[in-house]
Amino acid sequence: MTHKKRKATELHPAAQLYARECHEGKLSRREFLTRATALGVTAPAAYGLLGLAAPAARADTPQMGGSLRMQMDIKAQRDPRTWDWSELANVCRGWLEYLVSYERDGSIQPVLLESWEANEDATVFTLNVRPGVTWNNGDPFTSADVAHNIERWCDASVEGNSMAGRMSSISEDGALREGAIEIVDDLTLRLHLANPDIAIIANMSDYPAAVVHPSFTGDDPVANPIGTGPYRPVSHDTGIGAVIERNPDHTWWNEGNGAWLDRIEFVDLGTDPSAWVAAAEGGEIELTYQTTGDFVDIFAAIGMPESEAITAATLAVRFNQEQEPYTNRNVRRALQMAVDNAVVLELGYDGRGTEAENHHVCPLHPEYAELPPLTVDPAAAREMIEAEGLGDHEFELISIDDNWQAATCDTVAAQIRAAGINIRRTILPGATFWNDWLNYPFSSTEWNMRPLGVQVLNLAYRSGEAWNEAGFANEEFDRLLDQANGIADADERREVMAQLQQIMQDEGVLIQPYWRSLYRNLRPNVHGAEMHPTFEVRYHHYWKS
Amino acid sequence: MLLFLLRRIGVMLLTALCLTFVVFYLTNLPAKLETLAKTQAGSRISDAEVASWLERNGYARPMVVRYGEWLGVVPGWTRADAEGTVTGRCYRLAAVEGEAYVPERCGLLQGYWGNSTRFRAPVSDVITARLGATGMLMAWVLIVMVPMALVVGVMAGMREGSRTDRSLSTFAIASTATPEYVSGVFLIALLASSTVGLSPLLSSWGWIDGPVLFQGNARSAMEQITFWNFALPVMTIALYGMGYIARITRASMTEVMTQQYIRTARLKGVSFTNIVLRHALRNALIAPFTVIMLQIPWLLNGVVVVEVLFSYPGFGWTLFEAAVNNDIELLLAASVVAVVVVLLTQLISDVGYVWLNPRIRIS
Numbered sequence: 039m040t041h042k043k044r045k046a047t048e049l050h051p052a053a054q055l056y057a058r059e060c061h062e063g064k065l066s067r068r069e070f071l072t073r074a075t076a077l078g079v080t081a082p083a084a085y086g087l088l089g090l091a092a093p094a095a096r097a098d099t100p101q102m103g104g105s106l107r108m109q110m111d112i113k114a115q116r117d118p119r120t121w122d123w124s125e126l127a128n129v130c131r132g133w134l135e136y137l138v139s140y141e142r143d144g145s146i147q148p149v150l151l152e153s154w155e156a157n158e159d160a161t162v163f164t165l166n167v168r169p170g171v172t173w174n175n176g177d178p179f180t181s182a183d184v185a186h187n188i189e190r191w192c193d194a195s196v197e198g199n200s201m202a203g204r205m206s207s208i209s210e211d212g213a214l215r216e217g218a219i220e221i222v223d224d225l226t227l228r229l230h231l232a233n234p235d236i237a238i239i240a241n242m243s244d245y246p247a248a249v250v251h252p253s254f255t256g257d258d259p260v261a262n263p264i265g266t267g268p269y270r271p272v273s274h275d276t277g278i279g280a281v282i283e284r285n286p287d288h289t290w291w292n293e294g295n296g297a298w299l300d301r302i303e304f305v306d307l308g309t310d311p312s313a314w315v316a317a318a319e320g321g322e323i324e325l326t327y328q329t330t331g332d333f334v335d336i337f338a339a340i341g342m343p344e345s346e347a348i349t350a351a352t353l354a355v356r357f358n359q360e361q362e363p364y365t366n367r368n369v370r371r372a373l374q375m376a377v378d379n380a381v382v383l384e385l386g387y388d389g390r391g392t393e394a395e396n397h398h399v400c401p402l403h404p405e406y407a408e409l410p411p412l413t414v415d416p417a418a419a420r421e422m423i424e425a426e427g428l429g430d431h432e433f434e435l436i437s438i439d440d441n442w443q444a445a446t447c448d449t450v451a452a453q454i455r456a457a458g459i460n461i462r463r464t465i466l467p468g469a470t471f472w473n474d475w476l477n478y479p480f481s482s483t484e485w486n487m488r489p490l491g492v493q494v495l496n497l498a499y500r501s502g503e504a505w506n507e508a509g510f511a512n513e514e515f516d517r518l519l520d521q522a523n524g525i526a527d528a529d530e531r532r533e534v535m536a537q538l539q540q541i542m543q544d545e546g547v548l549i550q551p552y553w554r555s556l557y558r559n560l561r562p563n564v565h566g567a568e569m570h571p572t573f574e575v576r577y578h579h580y581w582k583s
Numbered sequence: 584m585l586l587f588l589l590r591r592i593g594v595m596l597l598t599a600l601c602l603t604f605v606v607f608y609l610t611n612l613p614a615k616l617e618t619l620a621k622t623q624a625g626s627r628i629s630d631a632e633v634a635s636w637l638e639r640n641g642y643a644r645p646m647v648v649r650y651g652e653w654l655g656v657v658p659g660w661t662r663a664d665a666e667g668t669v670t671g672r673c674y675r676l677a678a679v680e681g682e683a684y685v686p687e688r689c690g691l692l693q694g695y696w697g698n699s700t701r702f703r704a705p706v707s708d709v710i711t712a713r714l715g716a717t718g719m720l721m722a723w724v725l726i727v728m729v730p731m732a733l734v735v736g737v738m739a740g741m742r743e744g745s746r747t748d749r750s751l752s753t754f755a756i757a758s759t760a761t762p763e764y765v766s767g768v769f770l771i772a773l774l775a776s777s778t779v780g781l782s783p784l785l786s787s788w789g790w791i792d793g794p795v796l797f798q799g800n801a802r803s804a805m806e807q808i809t810f811w812n813f814a815l816p817v818m819t820i821a822l823y824g825m826g827y828i829a830r831i832t833r834a835s836m837t838e839v840m841t842q843q844y845i846r847t848a849r850l851k852g853v854s855f856t857n858i859v860l861r862h863a864l865r866n867a868l869i870a871p872f873t874v875i876m877l878q879i880p881w882l883l884n885g886v887v888v889v890e891v892l893f894s895y896p897g898f899g900w901t902l903f904e905a906a907v908n909n910d911i912e913l914l915l916a917a918s919v920v921a922v923v924v925v926l927l928t929q930l931i932s933d934v935g936y937v938w939l940n941p942r943i944r945i946s
Contacts, residue, residue, distance in 0.1 A: 114623075114703045122625045197632040198625025258703075276702045277904050278805075278896050305802060307894045312768075316799030317894070319777050320812070340777050340794070469907050472626045473617050504629055 053084070059529070071145035072240075072489055073404040084145065098565065100581040105301035106564065109314050110327040110575065112306040114276045117257040118248040119191055120198040124486070125327070127245035128575035129304060130259050132269025132282050133174065134248035137165070137184065138239060140489050140572055142347060144402065146240060150179065150249055150266060152225075160234040160524060167225040173251055174288035175264050181227040186252045188229075189214045201246050203497060203504065207235035207523075234524025237496070240489040245572070266290075268297035268578055280304045282577070298566075298581035309468075311441075318342060318559075324582075325560035325567055327575070330442050331388060337559035347556045348392075349571035350400035350487035353446050354498075355435070356548035360509035361479035363428055370546030372422035373433070376457035377450050378414040382551035386446030391552040397542035398498070399535065400553050403491030405522070407536035409543065416457035423459050433461040436481035438471040447482050450549060476507045483507060487571055491535060492522050499547065508547050515541045588930075595926040599919050606918045607650050610911045616642050618909045623700055641672055653697065653915065655690020679705055697912030701904055706916045709901060714920065717886055717897035719808065720816060724882060728821040728828070729875060735825070736832020736871065741859050743837040752833065759826025763888045767819040775799030775815060801895040816893045820885050824878050828871055835870040839863045869939045876932035880925040 053074040060070040074084040111125045118134065121127050127134075137151045148154070152168040171179035191201035194212030202209065208218035208229055220228040231238065241247065251264035259265075260274040268290035272281040282302045290297060305323055307313045311333045317323050319340055329337055334344050357364035357373070364370055379393050392401070399406050423429060433454070437447035444465050454461045475483060488494050497503060500519060501511035518538050525531035542548075558569040567580045609615070619642070620633040628636070637643050641660035644652075651657030652672060661671030673689040679698060689695040696706040739751040758766075773780040777794035785791045798812040839845065840863055848858050886899035894900070898917070905913040 114701065116623075120625050122627055197636055198628045200625070200627070279802075307800065307802065308891065310891075313800060313892070313894050316771055316775060317802060319775060319795045320798030320800050320803070321793065322798070322800055322803055467907075469618055469909065470614070472621055473614060475627070476629070505627060 070404075071143055075146040098583070100298045100565065101583055102298050102581075103300050104298075104582040105303065106299050106325070106577070106580060106582060107303045107305055107323050108325050108327065108575070108577075109307050109317065109323045110304045111309075112274065112276055112278065112280050112304055115258045115260050115274065117196065117199075118250060118259055119193075119201045119246050120196060120257075121246045121248075122198065122200070124245050124573035127248060128327075128573070128577075129271075129274065129280050129282070130248060130263075130265070131267070131574070131576055132302070132578055133263050133265030133267040133271070133285070134250060134259060135266045136247055137187075137242045137249060139574075139576075140240065140243040142568065142570060144489070146243060146489065150184075154239060156236075156239075160236045161231045163229040163231070163238060164222075165227050165229065167227070168291065169225055171266055171291040172289070173264055173266055174270070174285055175251070177251070179266055180224045181221050182224075183249070183252060185219045185221055185227055187247075187249050188219060190250070191247065199246075201241075201244075204241035204244060204247075205238070207231040207233055207238060233520065236523065236525070237488075237490050237493050240493065243489070245574070268293075269302070272301075277306050279306050296578040298579075299577065302577045302580075315340070325564050326558050328569070328573065329557045329559045331445075334390070334557045334559065342559040342561055344557045344559045345568040347569035347571045348402065349554060349556055350402045350494075351554045351556060351571070352394060352398070352400075352485050352487075352550055352552065353443055353482050353554070354398065354485050354507075354548050354550055355447060355450055355480075355482045356508045357546070358477060358479050358481075358507065358509045359511075359547075361477070363426070363431065363433075364479055366426055367546055368422050368426055369428065372419040372426075373454060373459070374412075374546050374549050375414060375422070376416045376419035376459060377453045377549050377551070379412070379549075379551040381453065382446060382449045386449040387442055387552055387554065390557070391554045394550045394552050395539075395543070396546075396548060396550050397539040398485075398494055398548065398550055399491040399539050399542075400487070402487075402553070403489075405491045405531045405535040407532045407539055409536065409539055412543070416453070419454075420458040431460065433459065434464055434480060435461060436464045436466060436471075436478045438482075438484075439465050439467050440484075443482055443484060446551060450551065476505070486573065492519065492531075495519055495538060496523070499542070510545070510547050512541060512545060515545075591926065591930055595922060598926065599922040602918050602922055603653075603915050604650060606914055607653065607911070608646065610909055610914055611642075611646050611649070615909050619700060619911070622908050651690075652688075653690050653912070655688045655692035655695070657690075658687045659689050676705075696916050699905070699910050699913040701908040701910040701913060706912050709913060710898075710916050710920060713896060713898050713901040716805065716895065717883075717890070717899065719804075720813075720820070720886060720890075720895065720897055721879070721882060723808075723813065723817045724820045724824070727817055728825045731821070732825040732828035733832055733868075733871065736829040737836050737859065737864065737867070739829065740833035740836025740867070741840060741855075741863070743840070748833070751829070755826040755829040755833070757826070758822045759824075759830065761823065763819050763823050763885050764892065766822055767815070767889060767892045770797075770815050770819060771799040799893070801893040804895060816889050816895060819889050819892075820882060823885060824882060828874055828878060831874045832867065832871040836863065836867040839867045842866075865939065869936065872935055872939060873932045876928045876935070879928045880921070883921060883924060 056070050056073050071084055110128065112129065113123055113126055115126060136149050139147050139149050141147055150168055150171060152166045154166065155164045165184065167179065167181050167184055173179060188205065192205045192209040192214040193199060194202035202212065208231055209215055215232065218230050220230065222228055229238065250259065253264065254262060256262060260271045263270050268285060268288065269282050270285040272283050274280040284297055284300055307317055311329065314323065314326055315336055318337065326337065329344065338344055357370045359365055374396055383389055383391055383393055395409060395412055435447050435451050437444050448463060451461045451463045475481070485494065496519065498505050499508060499510045499515065500506065501516050515538060518534050522531050522534040522538060525534060556569050556571065560567055563583050565581050565583060616637055617633055620636045621628060624632065624636045639662065644660060648657055652659050659672030661669055663669045673685050673687065676689050676695050676698065677685045686693055699706050699709050702709050735751050735755060739748045742748060774782065774797045775795050776782060776799065782795045785796055786794055797815050799815060801812055801816050804812045845858060845862060848862055883898065886897060887903055890897045890900035891903050901913065902917050905917060
């Protein structure tokens with residue numbers, strides 16, 4: 039072993055570096071927290087590095103008891119690692135917990151792990167399992183359970199297992215690499231990465247990374263609800279609703295810090311928000327899962343103020359570079375140039391977010407590098423299109439029939455049209471849209487946020503990746519991305535990041551108009567249920583007054 | 584009579600067979616199967632994964648063969664994996680039903696309706712539960728709609744051209760000309776919103792306790808039906824159907840009122856009330872009776888809109904969910920149910936005819 043083991047109390051050297059940068063104003067506090075906690079520094083210690091006390095989690099004392107009704111889609115359950123909707127995970131959060139969690143302030147907090155440490159070059163991670171955790175069937179929770187779950191995540195032979203891509207640094211040929219996990223003792227294990235990967239811990243906070251019991255084999259975590267959390271399912275009816283109650287036969291490791299509600303009822307009211315309003319007026323729901331567009335204000339008007347989460351979630355209006363005429367870089371650049379992202383944000387998303395810069399790295403991300411502002415020049419765009427001989431070509435922009443996504447694409451298309459370029463809009467229903475989402479020549483896709491900037495680039499823009507819908511294949515980009523994945527140091531990674539972002543812009547990969555703020559509306563007597571940037575519904579921390 | 588019934592049942596089976604084949608064909612087009620695979624195994628899976636999912640779940644066989652599987656005339660697919668464990672259509676169905684014995688064929692003929700991919704439950708369970716919910720809705724709709732329609736129609740038709748006739752006819756035409764998706768939204772805005780319509784007024788006068796008069800969402804009616812949560816969906820469907828039946832009743836009533844025997848009755852001094860109730864009504868109800876029976880399948884149609892609008896999980900809502908998610912076996916079962924409902928109501932209307940009008944004979 040090449041790495042030098044550090045004591046748990048010792049701080050990662052990079053963390054101190056970050057703290058200095060934060061003091062010098064090079065790093066925002068949120069960025070600092072994300073980065074420092076990803077290196078295994080606990081949140082209070084991270085706040086301490088800044089000379090601050092960790093914020094008190096709650097101003098009021100939570101009250102025990104009560105039941106809560108929430109609007110949320112209830113989809114047919116399946117194996118957690120193949121979850122493709124956050125809603126699937128949210129139902130199960132009461133009993134299936136995670137190793138770590140991503141917080142609203144950008145930090146990563148331990149849950150079933152007590153702490154973790156990375157070595158100098160982020161190739162060896164030591165995970166310390168939280169002692170005293172038991173499964174609700176009585177079994178103790180040990181490092182072997184963690185190893186079992188990681189092995190499950192690495193199995194790429196399971197269709198739709200999106201964890202496999204997130205665990206690529208410890209897998210080989212679609213399975214866990216031999217010797218990648220070393221079980222040190224009952225409560226300690228070590229991950230040996232093939233290449234430096236700073237995102238591996240952050241990836242374990244992603245919603246498909248729910249920790250299941252070794253006996254779990256089927257694909258229904260509701261029918262077989264063995265977990266470590268304080269709740270258990272009562273009923274689960276796809277498309278209708280789910281009921282969850284506190285589990286009286288199980289002592290939760292975090293007793294006294296949550297599980298306030300006796301009962302949570304999820305109500306699936308379909309996709310039409312006006313039906314949710316009607317239900318909220320009749321007192322059938324107390325909070326929404328996510329509210330978009332005008333409905334944020336409509337709900338506020340009926341006595342349900344909104345809760346906002348600033349995120350790095352976005353809509354990627356991307357070109358597929360394998361399809362004509364988008365194989366031509368000039369065409370992509372021209373279309374980008376015709377679109378003013380500020381206008382798209384204003385008209386397409388009611389200004390509820392921040393402007394983005396067509397490279398899919400958010401100022402929220404720790405490694406974000408600031409590039410010169412984009413140029414918007416419709417006249418030059420038209421000239422470039424004509425120079426490519428496409429003056430009479432009719433472009434087509436495809437989107438799903440979702441409200442804000444369609445409105446955003448309408449605005450993009452309107453601006454392209456205003457530049458004197460022919461473009462047609464096609465809106466497909468959700469049922470058919472996803473059939474071919476990877477291959478549409480020019481279409482929009484909703485992307486949820488990831489804590490680190492490199493994560494989305496890894497998932498969506500590396501050559502040959504499963505979700506690379508832009509058909510982007512650039513050797514230099516891949517090489518730089520590999521390099522960035524291994525740089526724990528902030529400024530160093532930002533330098534590489536600036537190059538990556540520049541390549542994204544130069545190659546005209548996508549029109550990425552804005553970063554969305556997310557909203558949820560809730561009754562004033564519901565507490566602890568603020569909107570979460572990654573849509574997490576941690577109902578074991580909700581309470582009612 | 585017996586021959587008539589047999590013939591009717593024969594027609595019913597033939598129609599069901601044709602319709603299910605059409606539905607089967609449409610839901611098994613390659614693009615539709617791809618949708619299914621993606622809703623089942625992950626919306627962002629690759630084409631290779633789609634192909635392997637379809638292969639492993641028996642969707643790769645020719646369409647006609649799979650239709651035969653569903654009917655139960657062709658043996659269900661089986662597949663042995665590397666470890667020698669055999670799975671297949673019949674293995675899964677038997678497992679869901681909790682049976683140890685695995686039949687060779689498992690289709691409609693053997694009593695297997697299949698599994699719903701959307702709800703992950705046996706189709707028979709889904710359909711029965713949802714039909715029950717729609718049954719409640721329909722029952723209340725008929726209870727409200729039929730008497731209202733007949734009263735309006737008879738009142739309008741007994742004195743053709745009178746002021747009563749004109750005003751009731753206008754009402755009937757207006758209500759039947761307003762589709763459910765308009766009247767439903769209108770009723771919600773008028774009666775179930777805390778910001779517009781009547782509720783804010785009533786609430787500020789202190790006449791109602793909550794913020795709204797009626798509930799604009801019927802989900803709570805799943806557990807307990809109350810006047811407040813069920814009135815709006817029932818009224819939405821009833822208003823639409825009512826106008827139509829009232830118009831037919833009126834037409835039939837005016838025709839009867841001009842008959843010779845009615846004039847004779849008037850001449851001999853029978854009171855107007857008696858003429859309407861004793862002499863005219865029975866004859867005037869023959870046409871509306873058929874229409875009411877015809878209206879039931881139409882209502883099944885209308886419940887799709889209303890159940891989705893009020894998020895009431897009944898048959899119409901299930902049909903919508905099944906169609907959106909390409910739930911093949913659920914859609915097939917739903918079409919069988921639809922055919923049975925249509926032909927059954929026709930049968931009742933034919934038999935009822937004989938009772939209302941003894942001059943008509945069935946055979």
